[in-house]
Amino acid sequence: MKRLNALLAGSCAALIAACSSTGPYQTPEDLARMKQDLKLEHAPTGVLPLKWSYFDYGIQQEGVDTVDALALVQPGLLTLVGYEKGHYVRQAEFASSSTDCMYIFKGDVSAQPVWLLKADRPVFLTTGNNRGLINVPLRKQLIDQMTAAGFLPHLDAQGMPYQPTGITERKLVLMTGYGQRVESMDQNQVYNVCQKHS
Known part of the structure; x- marks a missing residue:
């Protein structure tokens, strides 16, 4: 359990290994540039900084290398945006329709990550800084925006994705x-507690 707590709290040094910059996002000019670079229909609203990574189901490994990004939440879609050479670029996109659930550790007001449980692998999302300190209000904002966008929340009381x-x-x-x-x-095994069965 301590290993899981270390991963969840972001205390492992490898957890915070960022490899890109989030880029500017607070001004209307920044958002207009993002709209242009990403060829969006409308200027984005509610852009949030976070760190993210994929990892695998099965025996949990030591730490997760994360990437800095901006989270752009739209109806049915989470787009993770990087900033390279003065331009905004898509790092990844996750549709609510292809995500089994959004696992929220210890409720929506805690200092833990959020996992998107997908059929092939989980996606790790954290609002932690480079020292692993989680921005709890920002995490709550992310969860609220993603829930409103159609991502299905899943809490500890509904079953945990590790054992x-x-x-x-x-x-x-x-x-x-x-x-x-x-x-x-303690060694833990991660599995998809929200897997859709046909």
Whole structure:
């Protein structure tokens, strides 16, 4: 469980390895440029900064490398936008119709990530900064916008997308400003608790 908590809280150094810039997004000029670069019908509203990554179902690995992005939420669609050489570019798009659910750890007001559970793999979304500190109000705003856009929320009480394997491992944990120590960590397996059955 400690390994899962480390992943969820964003305390692993690898979790925050960003490889692009979110770019400017606060002014009307920024949003007009985004509309132009992405060839959108309307200027975007409610753009939010976050970090995201894919990862795999199965035995949970040590940390998740994340990418900086801007989340553009539209009806039925989440577009993750990067900023490269002065232009906005699409990094990924996720339709609500092809997402089984949006797993919300510990309710909509917590310092945990959000997972989009898809048929092939989960997508990790966090409003954490480079030190792993989660912006809770921004996370709540993301969840509200995505729910309004048609993404199906799924809470802990409805079933969790991970379960312990019964295996405990000893791992060296680096603690910023404190050095390192060895901790026992429970190994978890991730699965799609919201998988659609035909």
